[in-house]
Amino acid sequence: MPLSDHEQRLLEQMERALYAEDPKFASSLRGHDLRRMHRRRAIRAAAGVLVGIALLLVGVIVKIIALGVLGAVVMILSALLAVHSWRQLPGAAARAAGQPAGPRPARAPRPVMQRFEDRWNRRREADGR
Template sequence: MPLSEQEQRLLDEMERNLYKHEADIVSTSSGPRTVNYTRVALGIALVAAGLAVVVIGVVVQFALIGVAGFGLAVGGAMLALTASRPAEAGEAESGDAPKGGAAPKARTRSSLMDRLSDEWDKRQQQ
């Protein structure tokens, strides 16, 4: 069943908006990242401590202790989940340099969005 004229216009507009905002989406989520494992470990410890405080609050039947424990657990989860940041140029390279002091080769793999975009363009051309 073919699309009506209005549905086709709406689809075209959605595609234009997708292409327009695609660069913003890809630039914010791509690239190598580094993880601060100390923050992850501290966050996990805070989540565990927060859950223990929640249990203590339930046992002594004092709601304020349970709420404080929940807040501690949420804070720990946020700390652990925000422990990664974009890598800087020197941090992105691994320390696996070959013997002899040669620098590692740069990766030439294209990103998922680039490959999907190429496939989309090929389909549109056919």
């Protein structure tokens, strides 16, 4: 049920008063930008990968197997978290590939034999025949 005009004005007035009284608290209540959150998580996970690599190397150098295994586990889990966080960013994969964000246009399916013939023709043209 939508708010009435009077209720909407009262709510806006209360928000302005809260922001004037305690701006830090009010900004913490506004919410977080998801893009920023996922980017921070990906950066932290990348740092975790580096820490895991360092632990793995130290474990190998000083011949402590448990430390090497711990480093490998930290590295793998951090890499998985980094990839997951990077995929959660809106349009991250498209930007990385240099394509505009959004759904890809659907291509019309071609018959299998047509694709084989096209490949054959391209090979023949590449060979100069």
